[in-house]
Amino acid sequence: MTKITARQIAAQTGVSIATVSRTINNNGYVHADVRARIEAAMRDLGYLPNQAARNLATGRTRTVGLVLQTLHSPAFVDMTEAIQMTLREKGYFLLMCNTQFNQQIETDYLRLVQSGMLDGMITNAINDTATEMRQLVQQNYPIVFINRSLTGIEGQPTRTGFVQMDLQHATFLATDYLAGLGHRRIGVITGDMQLSTQQRRLGGYREALQARGLEFDPLLVQAVAVNRNEATRDGQLTPKNANALHEATVQATGEFLTAMPDVSALIVIYHTMLPGVLQAIRQVGRRVPDDLSLVAFSDFPMAPFLDPPLTVVAQPSTEMGHKAADMLVALIEQPAQPAQHVLLRPELIVRQSCKPYP
Amino acid sequence: MTKITARQIAAQTGVSIATVSRTINNNGYVHADVRARIEAAMRDLGYLPNQAARNLATGRTRTVGLVLQTLHSPAFVDMTEAIQMTLREKGYFLLMCNTQFNQQIETDYLRLVQSGMLDGMITNAINDTATEMRQLVQQNYPIVFINRSLTGIEGQPTRTGFVQMDLQHATFLATDYLAGLGHRRIGVITGDMQLSTQQRRLGGYREALQARGLEFDPLLVQAVAVNRNEATRDGQLTPKNANALHEATVQATGEFLTAMPDVSALIVIYHTMLPGVLQAIRQVGRRVPDDLSLVAFSDFPMAPFLDPPLTVVAQPSTEMGHKAADMLVALIEQPAQPAQHVLLRPELIVRQSCKPYP
DNA sequence: CTAAAATATGTAACCGGTTACATGTGGTAG
DNA sequence: CTACCACATGTAACCGGTTACATATTTTAG
Structure with a gap:
């Protein structure tokens, strides 16, 4: 199982590695015949582009983080699944970060955005007022907050979004x-x-x-x-x-x-x-x-x-998840702008655990 | 917010980039004084090593995938949290892959291991007998199966593990x-x-x-x-x-x-x-x-x-999660060997939803 | 006192892609 | 006929680290 590289595909097909890259990414000009030959070679050899190399070259990872305290809450599960499904449709991956309410872990995960491992972050971080968080926001890293708010960034162009239930x-x-x-x-x-x-x-x-x-x-x-x-x-x-x-x-x-x-x-x-x-x-x-x-x-x-x-x-957890993912992708792919807000309404579902006061 | 690189740290400290790298990774020799100066510079400038570059250079990502059909099951939530916590302690990250029982999505995610994006995979894949899966196993990619089995690999050295409830x-x-x-x-x-x-x-x-x-x-x-x-x-x-x-x-x-x-x-x-x-x-x-x-x-x-x-x-979901994570990390960090098996026992908890047959 | 071992650091190749730029071809408008 | 543009492809720099190897200095052992 020697790793197949784009170079080998290029050699196999008799083209340069640049043409292979263009074929993979479907940008630039590639002759239809050449494209077909390259794609055939990729299939034959079971070639898959190395993600780390792409990430390094492009400066993006198409991966975002989701920082939650726990999954032991149906609302969070709904949200997580909604986020992941939406991200997947848009070609992004989801890195799970459960913090178990530990602020140190929370902070550690936040750094992953700065380390270039993640393109952005969706979070309901507890220490939302912490220095690290403000720093991230100031540095224009794409972040969507769930049920959180952040003062002092009003009107400033950032890559911050807010999805809140009322x-x-x-x-x-x-x-x-x-x-x-x-x-x-x-x-x-x-x-x-x-x-x-x-x-x-x-x-x-x-x-x-x-x-x-x-x-x-x-x-x-x-x-x-x-x-x-x-x-x-x-x-x-x-x-x-x-x-x-x-x-x-x-x-x-x-x-x-x-x-x-x-x-x-x-x-x-x-x-x-x-x-x-x-x-x-x-x-x-x-x-x-x-x-x-x-x-x-x-x-x-x-x-x-x-x-x-x-x-x-x-x-409205599922909806919140969809909105958050949509918003984050938009923030990643577009330039900084004033923070966006989405506010969703909760709903009372009456069953039988309440009685009139006697 | 110009991105800080190791080069800048090196320049700032008056050493070469190799010494900075040694300091970061805590391997090789670095004089205590120099190390201190480098670490100070990193703190001062808020430097974080670029993950994509490290991944490319080392050929590893310290990230593993978890492929599950859904999180709408308390057993899966327990397992997911246990896996993530264990991985975190060992310095690994977790990429969530919920498939909603869709086999195409499942297959797509499996490829991430081959694309070098993931060091390994924990999965309870539905299509556990599929060609793609066997291929992965044959190619010695580290995989841990949850409640699944795979015939035809007995005795062969692979990087496969099995965690099963009975x-x-x-x-x-x-x-x-x-x-x-x-x-x-x-x-x-x-x-x-x-x-x-x-x-x-x-x-x-x-x-x-x-x-x-x-x-x-x-x-x-x-x-x-x-x-x-x-x-x-x-x-x-x-x-x-x-x-x-x-x-x-x-x-x-x-x-x-x-x-x-x-x-x-x-x-x-x-x-x-x-x-x-x-x-x-x-x-x-x-x-x-x-x-x-x-x-x-x-x-x-x-x-x-x-x-x-x-x-x-x-x-025993939490325990299964811990075992699976432990096993996967071992498989990643050690050479191929015959598949390992862990079998855990379920337990009947009697409450009040059953009555003797009249 | 000297050789070997341990410590310390730098140089440069390398990881595997992406992409700006240069080059070349053929078609078309003026 | 010439200028220009769309198409097609290659060259090589670059992304930001890691690490094998070379070199220099300091310890340690005999």
């Missing part, structure tokens, strides 16, 4: 629905408060409360730590951390429900926490929806078959 | 458990019959039936088509196909249950079909577990919270 509206929908059912004390189980998205998420919560004349009580917002910087220092990754998050969720939710017996409804922001929350609810002896109404984020195929069928705020 | 034992466990509960007519909902894994899966089914003195009835095995070659010709991918599979499952299962009223237990081989099966069961008016016992494949976090909590055969 996070504020999502929590608004959930809160408003529950408040409309008469619930007064609506708990929220969410992640680290320092995430830049929390403001918008809680904004929708407060907005809905206010509209219904309810008071905002910070004690009703229960954060579960998802950031796993420390947990990953020792190299123990997935299984341990997945369990760690689950345990942390069970414990935090259990304590929350015990400490707040007047909470009659719960909004769960992160899908990854849902099993833990459900378990905690069982453990403290509450029943959904009779003793506790529940709205979760992200729809998933099994949601209608849970006990009870789960009312959720569905995210 | 598929036969998995169906055996499910079937034996149901038969032990007194069920006689146990239905199986599965995928395309031409998949090379079907033989082993059904083997376990028949083995258990035989051990319990029950007869095998081919009519009890209901296939749902998952192969989406045609559906993808028009470029319409994810959402349409996901729905298509769901609808096909609902319909096939519904007809099956209606045509076979004496079936008192059901084994669902593919997780992606589970929602469709559950919906069909509802539609035909059966109730789990009272009118129908159910065992599904793959455990998932929400399984205990389904109605009823689902009895499943759990796959």
Whole structure:
């Protein structure tokens, strides 16, 4: 299995390597007969152009990165598949970068764009405000942010794009629905408060409360730590951390429900926490929806078959994936311009996990 | 943002580019002082070595591909994350290749190894017997197969590895458990019959039936088509196909249950079909577990919270992922040798979706 | 004290393509 | 007939590193 090179194809066909290259890339002039002979030779010898060489010569790789914290969320799976399918149609490849909420890993992956390994990046990076990220944006590397925003680049020509679900509206929908059912004390189980998205998420919560004349009580917002910087220092990754998050969720939710017996409804922001929350609810002896109404984020195929069928705020994940991929390719192939924004709306899907407040 | 090159670092530091390269790669001799100066210069200028150039020069990319049909299966998600984490620790990157059951896409991705873009491949390719695949194996490209086997390479030195769950034992466990509960007519909902894994899966089914003195009835095995070659010709991918599979499952299962009223237990081989099966069961008016016992494949976090909590055969997906990644890296970094095999055992997790036959 | 070994660094070939530029042919408009 | 343009192909520089080899200096061993 000696590696076949373009030189050998050229020799075989009696042309120069430049003509072979033109044939491969279908640019420049190549006589039809010559083209046919070259293509035949390539087929016969099973020739495939060396990608590394092309990448070096062209300065592009037709590969983009997708930096997500985890795939253990149906929304992310939908998005990932949508992104990959769209990219594939446009001739791009996808490098997966799951960070398990570890910021160091996140930063490491971001550098791949600068190292010329990736033409661009789609990310919902946690440390979206970090220096490294701003640097990337400033240097005009193509980046599409998912559900993130970045201040200070307004109007400047960059290669930055934003695809967002209306996070504020999502929590608004959930809160408003529950408040409309008469619930007064609506708990929220969410992640680290320092995430830049929390403001918008809680904004929708407060907005809905206010509209219904309810008071905002910070004690009703229960954060579960998802950031796993420390947990990953020792190299123990997935299984341990997945369990760690689950345990942390069970414990935090259990304590929350015990400490707040007047909470009659719960909004769960992160899908990854849902099993833990459900378990905690069982453990403290509450029943959904009779003793506790529940709205979760992200729809998933099994949601209608849970006990009870789960009312959720569905995210347009597949569409977000398509948009993000489209946008990134555009940013890669076109010159810098003011950042583009796409905002998609979430949707409340009512099933049977909520009841009117007695 | 002029791109910084190793040459500039060399000039800046007053050394040759070779010394810079030695510093970067930490091989060969470099004086400690010089090394320090070079590293300082690299930091100051924000230098990152160009990956394409390194790939070309070294003939390696430290990137491997993962070819899976879909991520809409918790087992695949677990595996993917485990693979990626393991690879990352060993300094490799992961290129995602979801094929949506399209064999053309599968083949396309396989070629990436030959084009030098990938150092190796982990795959559960559908067309595992195809010419392209055998060719790859023959040419000693590092490949690890997940739940697949390949005849005709026994003893030959290749760079092939196999990580398998004991598929036969998995169906055996499910079937034996149901038969032990007194069920006689146990239905199986599965995928395309031409998949090379079907033989082993059904083997376990028949083995258990035989051990319990029950007869095998081919009519009890209901296939749902998952192969989406045609559906993808028009470029319409994810959402349409996901729905298509769901609808096909609902319909096939519904007809099956209606045509076979004496079936008192059901084994669902593919997780992606589970929602469709559950919906069909509802539609035909059966109730789990009272009118129908159910065992599904793959455990998932929400399984205990389904109605009823689902009895499943759990796959050691995370472990399979780790093993596969370890194995692939070994195959990449070591010379060809006889194929390695890892066989892991599934486990029956009994919850409440099965009842004794009345 | 001297030869061998270890350390340190530079030179230049090489990885396998892409592409700007030069060169050459044939057809066509003026 | 000449100038110009489309077509066709080759030459060689270039992409940005890696690394074999040559050379020089410093240690170490005997």
